[in-house]
Amino acid sequence: MKRLNALAHGRFADWNLVNVAALEKCRDLLDDDGRRTLNGFKEAREGGPFQRVWSLWRNRIHRQTAASDVALYLAAALGKL
Numbered sequence: 001m002k003r004l005n006a007l008a009h010g011r012f013a014d015w016n017l018v019n020v021a022a023l024e025k026c027r028d029l030l031d032d033d034g035r036r037t038l039n040g041f042k043e044a045r046e047g048g049p050f051q052r053v054w055s056l057w058r059n060r061i062h063r064q065t066a067a068s069d070v071a072l073y074l075a076a077a078l079g080k081l
Contacts (some may be wrong), residue, residue: 012071013080016045037061045081052076 023030023038030038040059044052053076056062063069075081 012075016041016081020045041081044076049077049079052079052081 020038020042027035027038037059040055041061044055044059044061046052047055053073056073056076061072063072072081
């Protein structure tokens with residue numbers, strides 16, 4: 001419920017924005033897989049709902065639990081990443 005509340009109020013997107021910016025600053029420290037994942041996540045924050053969800057799926061971006069995965073895909077579909 002906390003995640004859904006954060007999603008509904010834009011905190012999830014704000015948190016992701018801060019984290020993406022931090023990862024971009026140390027991009028050179030990431031290995032190739034880490035850079036691909038970061039690029040895929042950034043891609044999943046753009047475009048239409050289907051493109052965003054497809055980008056998560058195609059880049060195998062996921063969370064640690066099924067419930068968190070549902071929230072991630074819902075956020076992508078709603079443009080709240």
